Amino acid sequence: MGKPRPREAEWLAPHHHTGRAHPSRSSLLLLWTLLNCSVGGSAQGPGEWTPWGSWTRCSSSCGQGLSVRSRHCIWLPGEELCSGDSHEYRLCQLPDCPPGAMPFRDLQCALYNGRPVLGTQKTYQWVPFHGAPNQCDLNCLAEGHAFYHSFGRVLDGTPCSRGARELCVAGRCLSAGCDGLLGSDAREDHCGRCGGTNDSCLLVQRVFRDAGAFAGYWNVTLIPEGARHVRVAHRSRNHLALMGFDGRYVLNGNWAVSPPGTYEAAGTRVVYTRAPGPEETLRAAGPTSQDLLLQVLLQEPNPGIEFEFWLPRELYGPFQAQAQALGWSLRQPQPREVERQPPEPPAAPAANPSWTPHSTPDPCPPCSDTRGRAHRLLHYCGSDFVFRARVLGRLRQARETRYEVRVQLIYKNLSPLRALEYVWALSHCPCPLLDLHREYLLAAQRLISLDGTQDRLLLPHAGYARPWTPAEDSRVRVAARQCPV
Incomplete structure (x- = not known):
């Protein structure tokens, strides 16, 4: 990763033999003379790198490892060495190691088991020691003893520490940039592009x-x-x-x-x-x-x-x-309509106490009793929405009844509810019938038309619609805990 060492460069001096085919000695001497004479014998800039070689096989047979490629510097007398690195290292990721496989550092320490060290014939069993200053030294602890020994550098591709993604290369702990090269400072920008500038x-x-x-x-x-x-x-x-x-x-x-x-x-x-x-x-x-x-x-x-x-x-x-x-659900806002009520009769004259106001009988038959724990639990668990609401308006039509309600407290909702909602009952005479200006606990279902143009809250016939009381509120909360997950 540092400057190339002299042995990594090829100095094409007149008497240097590389073992490869090259121009004749006289041609090289002539070229060297011309280059030096043209500038009065001064140094000519850096040499040139050969193309990168192929990446080596991964240093590990499983898990994370290291791959390397190299190049050589071609330079002439009087030239500077090439600038840059002669080796590049990148991460290689293989399938995870099987359970119980010996980690790479453990294996390197184990190679010294039973071998005499420290100038004596005494032998030890060695395991990795992770408390030493240099993570890329092969520091091994003698089992059963209170000392460790450094056997030099770990092999390239050894993780710097347990579970770390950084690897040791030539005695240095290096992390990989987003380009996969170890020691690279390339980083992803906020857009996820390696080396980008956040412009995409x-x-x-x-x-x-x-x-x-x-x-x-x-x-x-x-x-x-x-x-x-x-x-x-x-x-x-x-x-x-x-x-x-x-x-x-x-x-x-x-x-x-x-x-x-x-x-x-x-x-x-x-x-x-x-x-x-x-x-x-x-x-x-x-x-x-x-x-x-x-x-x-x-x-x-x-x-x-x-x-x-x-x-x-x-x-x-x-x-x-x-x-x-x-911000707007599929239930589009509609003009508020309130069922017209007959005008209140004028106050009865005091002189005629037998006068009674005229009342219009409700043509709908009475609803059956739907109270009980089983009924509450059935509709709570099977509904998409359970909420407390005040009835603001009611509009009866030929085949359905529409209530305008103000949502006050939500116990269960499949999707968000607005403060003002419409609740529909598919009958001119719904059961139960909701009274204006009263508060109810309602269990509703979501009904979407086949063409997707209507999204309604449906109050099922004989469904759950109880006048709100503190006791009923408590019962609803108990029902919520009893629904199957």
């Missing part, structure tokens, strides 16, 4: 400040396929949640807080940390192989969620379009 990607860096209108899951951003160097951070009692493209949560989903640690998602490792501050962070090196949806589980007002990632330039436009669409 863009930094997406924003702060999500939506405070949310209810406790539950809220979309923060789409982390698209191809994102690198993802970082998300916030300081609050809220929790970051990550959902895969298949709708399954990677962490902090289904109202359960995941432990800090490393999670596999979209072809990369996501490192999730939670400090007692409270502070949460998500980090992933990427690139992501699939889209990920970043959400926040709100428990208090959102003070701001910082997120950033690097994205290839060609993917930035599609990401912008997806991110803008992410």
Whole structure:
């Protein structure tokens, strides 16, 4: 890796024989004379390298090893030696070694087992010693004794330490650059290009400040396929949640807080940390192989969620379009309509106490009783959404009834809910019938039309719709723990 040694160069002096075919002695003398006379005998610049030779076989038969190639310097008297390295080393990766295989350093120490050392006839069994200053010396500990001995340098390609990717080359511990060459300082830029200058990607860096209108899951951003160097951070009692493209949560989903640690998602490792501050962070090196949806589980007002990632330039436009669409679910907003109620009758005159207001009888028959633990558990576990909501409006049509509700608390959701939603019942006389301005616990299913133009929350006939009470709230939370995973 340093300057070539004289033996690595070929000095083509008149009486030097290389064993290869070369011009005649007289021709070389003439060439040497002409070159020296043309400049008055002064030195002529550096010599020239021969082309690189082929890469050698990997130094290891399994796992990580070393491959080397070399070149030679051709120089004439009066010239300087070639600048640069005469050898290049690169990593080579073979299939993992079988369990129980002896590590390379252990094998080198074991070669001295039973051989007399230290000028005596006494022999020892040797194992690697990793506490010595120079990692690339073959330092071996005598088993059963409190001393170690250095047998010189380890062989090239020996890992510097246990589990390290750095390898020893000529007594030096070298790491590989992104080009695979040991000792190279080539590094990937944020775009993933070796030796690049970050000009093929863009930094997406924003702060999500939506405070949310209810406790539950809220979309923060789409982390698209191809994102690198993802970082998300916030300081609050809220929790970051990550959902895969298949709708399954990677962490902090289904109202359960995941432990800090490393999670596999979209072809990369996501490192999730939670400090007692409270502070949460998500980090992933990427690139992501699939889209990920970043959400926040709100428990208090959102003070701001910082997120950033690097994205290839060609993917930035599609990401912008997806991110803008992410804020609106497929349930498009519709004009608010409230079922018209008959006008309240004027106050009855005091002189006519027998007057009673006219009332229009409800043509729908009464609903059957659907109370009970089994009914609650059946609909909670089989539903896509369970939430607490206040009924704001009701519109009866020929074949269906539409409720406008304000979502107040979410117990279970397959996808994000807005603060104002429509819930549909496929009947003019739905059961149970929801009263205006009352709060209910509702279990709904997601119903998407075949052409994909309608995405509705469906309240099944005789489904779960109970007036909210603290006792019913407690029963729902118990049901959530009893659903099969």
